[in-house]
Amino acid sequence: MIRVALFEDIKEIRELLSETIENCEGLLMTGAYANANDALKVMKRDRPDVVLMDIQMSGISGIEAVRTIKASFPEIQILMQTVFEDNARIFAAICAGASGYILKDASPERYLDAIIEVSQGGAPMSPVIARKVLTMFQGQNTAAPKEEYHELSPTEQKVLGCLVRGLSYKLIADECKISISTVNFHLKNIYRKLHVNSATEAISKALRQQLTSS
Amino acid sequence: MNTRIATLLFFIWLISIPSLAQECIELGSSKVSVSVGLKCGVLEDSEATLTLHSVQKIPFKKTMSTIPNSGYTASVVWVKINVLKKGEKRWYLEIDNPRLNDVTLYVIHEKKLVYTQKLGDGLPFDAYFIPDRIPIFNLPLVSNQSYTLYLRAVSTEDLKLPLTFWEERELYAHLAGKNLIWGIYFGFILLITLYNFFLWFVTRDSIYGHYSLYVLFFGAFQFCLYGFGYQYIWSNSVFNDRSHIFFLGLSGVFLTYFSLYFLDPYKRFPWLKLFMKTAAYVFAVGFTVCLFWYNFYINVVFITAAAIMVGIQCYSAIGLAWAGSKMAQLYLLASGALSVAVLVVGMKNLGWIPADNQDYYLMAGSMFEIVLFSLALGYRLRSMQLEKLRQQQVRDEISTNLHDDLGASLSSLTMLSELNRRKIQKKDPELAEMFGRISERSREAMRLVREAVWEINPHNDTSEEWVDRMVTFAQDTFGARQIEFELLIDDSLRHEQFPIDQRRNFFLIFKEAVNNIAKHSGATHAKVFFEKKNGVLKLLISDNGHGFDIAQATEGNGLKNFQKRADSLGAVLLLQSSPQSGTCIQLTFRA
Incomplete structure (x- = not known):
C-alpha cells in the first residue's frame, strides 16, 4: 500500500483527486490539505510514502514545504504538481528534494502512474531538467568540500547524458548496456545525490545564486 | 534695441x-x-x-x-x-x-x-x-x-x-585671435556631429542621424558664410556666393526632420506633419535651384522662410510645452537661443540695428542651442529608457497574471473534467466522452496560454530558454505519440542571440516539422540535430517513417508554408523523403 498525502489549494480538485487516488488499488489517501503551513505536523501524523505537492500555494510555497519535509523525513518521496512547465521552478523544487513533477492537465491515469513511479525512487526527468541537473553536478564539484560532496558515477553521468538527449528508458538501457530497472536505480541515485548535495551549505548557497540570477 | x-x-x-x-x-x-x-x-x-x-x-x-x-x-x-x-x-x-x-x-x-x-x-x-x-x-x-x-x-x-x-x-594678433575662436567653434561642431553620428551608428535611432547632419550642415553654413570655404576650399568659384544658402537649406531640412521626430507633435497638431514635410521639400528644392540661379534677394527670401519655419516650430513647441511636455520645453529653450541669434543677425544684415560682431552672435546662439539640444536628447533617451522599463513591467505583470490565474483556471478545468470522466466512465460512457472532449479543448487552450506567456515574458528573451522550449515541445509532441526521439543540440547555441522575429520563424519551422512527424509520418523514431559551425546554423530533423512524395506534396499548402518561412528566415531548406529511409529536413542559415 502506498500512502499518499495531497497538498492542493483548489477545493474541487482536491476532493476529486483524493477520490480518484482512493479508488485506485494499491494507493491510500492519508489526507488532503489546502496549504502546507502545518506540513511537518501532517507528516508526523499521516506518515505518507508519497506527497503530491502543488508548486504554488497560498501560505508557504510548495518548494519551501519540500525543503522542510525533506529535512525531517528524507525517506518521503515528493511529486510536484505544476500548471506550466516552468523549468526554473521545477528545477528549484527538485533541488529542494522533490523526486519528479507532473503537469496539472495530465490525465488521472498518468497521475496514478507518476505516484507509483515516484514511490519507487524517482519519476523520469525531462531533457531540460536533466540538463540543468547535469550542469549543476559539473559546475559545483568545485564549490563544495570533497567530503561533503557526492559525485556522480560514470554510469550515472552517462544515464543523465542520455536523458538530456531525450532518450527513453529502453534506449538508455540499450545504449548503456544495462537493464531498464537498473536505469531506474541509477535515476533514483541521481535524485538522492542531488538532494544531498543541495542540502550542503556551500551548494545551496551557489544554487540560490543560480536561481536568483536565472 | x-x-x-x-x-x-x-x-x-x-x-x-x-x-x-x-x-x-x-x-x-x-x-x-x-x-x-x-x-x-x-x-x-x-x-x-x-x-x-x-x-x-x-x-x-x-x-x-x-x-x-x-x-x-x-x-x-x-x-x-x-x-x-x-x-x-x-x-x-x-x-x-x-x-x-x-x-x-x-x-x-x-x-x-x-x-x-x-x-x-x-x-x-x-x-x-x-x-x-x-x-x-x-x-x-x-x-x-x-x-x-x-x-x-x-x-x-x-x-x-x-x-x-x-x-x-x-x-596679425587680431587675426590669430579671431581664427582661434573660430577653430574652437568648428571643433565643437565637429565633435557634436561625430558624437551624434556614433550614437546613431550604435542605436540606429534616426533622430541622432538627423541631428548630426543638422549640426554638420549648420556648421558648414557658417563655414561658407564667414569665408572659410572661400579661403580653404573653393576660392572664387561659382559655388562661393550660393554655398551658404545651400547648406542653410540642407540644415533646415534636417532640423525639420529632427524636430518632427523629437517633438512628435502629430497628435496635437496633425496638420503640422504635412506642412513641415512639405516645407522641408520646398527648402530642398529651393536650395537646389539656388545652385543654378542666384540673386541677392534670395537671401531675403531665405531669411523670411527660415523665420517662418522657426516660428511654426516654436509655435508647436510652445503648445506642447504648455501641455507639460518637458522635452518640448527643452526644445523651446534650445531653438529659442538660436532664434534670438538669428533674429539679431537678420536685423543686423538688414541694417535695422548696428551690425557689429554679428558673427559672434550666431556663434554663441548656435552653441547654446546645440548644448541645450544635447541636453534635450539626453532627457529623451532617459524617458525612453523609463518607458521601456515600464513596458517590461507591464509585460511581466501580464504574463504573471496569465500564468497564475488563467493557467490555474484552465488546468483545474482540465483536471476536473478528467477526474469526472474517470469517475463516470462505467455509469455513463457518453457523458464521459463529453468530459473527455472538454478536457481536450481546455488542454489546447492551456497550450495556447503557455505559448502566449512564453512570448510576452521578458525573461524568455534569452535564448537559453528558447532552446529549452524547442526541447520541451519535441518531448511533449513525440512523447504523446510514443515516438522515441533523440536530441543532439550544440550547447554553444544557448549563448546565441537571435533577433526575435528570426527566432519565431525558426521555432515555427521546427514546430511544423515535429508536428508533421508526429501526425503523418508513422515513424517510431525521430532525431533532432542542431548545431552551429563557422557561423552557420544547421538544423536536421529526420524520422524513420514511411516518407512522402515530395513532388506531389509541393502542390499542397504545407510545404509552401514551410518554404515561405524558410525564405523569410533567409535559410536554405533541403527535403529528402523515401519510403525506405523516412524523411529528412535540413535547414541551414546564418543568424
Whole structure:
C-alpha cells in the first residue's frame, strides 16, 4: 500500500483527486490539505510514502514545504504538481528534494502512474531538467568540500547524458548496456545525490545564486 | 534695441542731409588700431553708373551707424574716408565682411590717384595680399600727408562695411585671435556631429542621424558664410556666393526632420506633419535651384522662410510645452537661443540695428542651442529608457497574471473534467466522452496560454530558454505519440542571440516539422540535430517513417508554408523523403 498525502489549494480538485487516488488499488489517501503551513505536523501524523505537492500555494510555497519535509523525513518521496512547465521552478523544487513533477492537465491515469513511479525512487526527468541537473553536478564539484560532496558515477553521468538527449528508458538501457530497472536505480541515485548535495551549505548557497540570477 | 527705434533710426538715416565737412582720421604712431565708425561718408549708387572721377564731385552722406550697412542690395556702395598718416608704422584697412564680391580701394592724394587695390571673393584667393578670408588692404601711405580713401563695394550678399585700420603687428594678433575662436567653434561642431553620428551608428535611432547632419550642415553654413570655404576650399568659384544658402537649406531640412521626430507633435497638431514635410521639400528644392540661379534677394527670401519655419516650430513647441511636455520645453529653450541669434543677425544684415560682431552672435546662439539640444536628447533617451522599463513591467505583470490565474483556471478545468470522466466512465460512457472532449479543448487552450506567456515574458528573451522550449515541445509532441526521439543540440547555441522575429520563424519551422512527424509520418523514431559551425546554423530533423512524395506534396499548402518561412528566415531548406529511409529536413542559415 502506498500512502499518499495531497497538498492542493483548489477545493474541487482536491476532493476529486483524493477520490480518484482512493479508488485506485494499491494507493491510500492519508489526507488532503489546502496549504502546507502545518506540513511537518501532517507528516508526523499521516506518515505518507508519497506527497503530491502543488508548486504554488497560498501560505508557504510548495518548494519551501519540500525543503522542510525533506529535512525531517528524507525517506518521503515528493511529486510536484505544476500548471506550466516552468523549468526554473521545477528545477528549484527538485533541488529542494522533490523526486519528479507532473503537469496539472495530465490525465488521472498518468497521475496514478507518476505516484507509483515516484514511490519507487524517482519519476523520469525531462531533457531540460536533466540538463540543468547535469550542469549543476559539473559546475559545483568545485564549490563544495570533497567530503561533503557526492559525485556522480560514470554510469550515472552517462544515464543523465542520455536523458538530456531525450532518450527513453529502453534506449538508455540499450545504449548503456544495462537493464531498464537498473536505469531506474541509477535515476533514483541521481535524485538522492542531488538532494544531498543541495542540502550542503556551500551548494545551496551557489544554487540560490543560480536561481536568483536565472 | 527696440525695433521701432531701429526702424526710426533707419528712416532718419535715409533722409539725413549730406554732411558738410567730414572728419579726418589720424593714423598716429601711438595708436595700434582705429575703428572708422561714424567718421566716413557713404554714397549708394543704385544705377551703378558712378566712376571714381564722378564720385569725387558728389557730396557723401554722413553715416548714421558705426558700420555702413546697405543690407541686401544690387546697388554699388561708395565710402569715403579722410586720413592723416603720422609716424612710421605700416597700416592696413580691414573690412570685416568676407561676403563682399568686389571691393576696390582708391587712395587719392592732392586730387591724384596714388594707389589702388582690388579685393573681394570675386577674385581668386591667391590675389589677396594678406592671406585671410576677409579683405584687408595694404596702405602704402607717406608720413605727415593726408589722403582721401574711396571704397567701391558690390555684393550679392549683405553689403555692410565694418571698417578698421590696423597697425601691422596688431593686425596679425587680431587675426590669430579671431581664427582661434573660430577653430574652437568648428571643433565643437565637429565633435557634436561625430558624437551624434556614433550614437546613431550604435542605436540606429534616426533622430541622432538627423541631428548630426543638422549640426554638420549648420556648421558648414557658417563655414561658407564667414569665408572659410572661400579661403580653404573653393576660392572664387561659382559655388562661393550660393554655398551658404545651400547648406542653410540642407540644415533646415534636417532640423525639420529632427524636430518632427523629437517633438512628435502629430497628435496635437496633425496638420503640422504635412506642412513641415512639405516645407522641408520646398527648402530642398529651393536650395537646389539656388545652385543654378542666384540673386541677392534670395537671401531675403531665405531669411523670411527660415523665420517662418522657426516660428511654426516654436509655435508647436510652445503648445506642447504648455501641455507639460518637458522635452518640448527643452526644445523651446534650445531653438529659442538660436532664434534670438538669428533674429539679431537678420536685423543686423538688414541694417535695422548696428551690425557689429554679428558673427559672434550666431556663434554663441548656435552653441547654446546645440548644448541645450544635447541636453534635450539626453532627457529623451532617459524617458525612453523609463518607458521601456515600464513596458517590461507591464509585460511581466501580464504574463504573471496569465500564468497564475488563467493557467490555474484552465488546468483545474482540465483536471476536473478528467477526474469526472474517470469517475463516470462505467455509469455513463457518453457523458464521459463529453468530459473527455472538454478536457481536450481546455488542454489546447492551456497550450495556447503557455505559448502566449512564453512570448510576452521578458525573461524568455534569452535564448537559453528558447532552446529549452524547442526541447520541451519535441518531448511533449513525440512523447504523446510514443515516438522515441533523440536530441543532439550544440550547447554553444544557448549563448546565441537571435533577433526575435528570426527566432519565431525558426521555432515555427521546427514546430511544423515535429508536428508533421508526429501526425503523418508513422515513424517510431525521430532525431533532432542542431548545431552551429563557422557561423552557420544547421538544423536536421529526420524520422524513420514511411516518407512522402515530395513532388506531389509541393502542390499542397504545407510545404509552401514551410518554404515561405524558410525564405523569410533567409535559410536554405533541403527535403529528402523515401519510403525506405523516412524523411529528412535540413535547414541551414546564418543568424
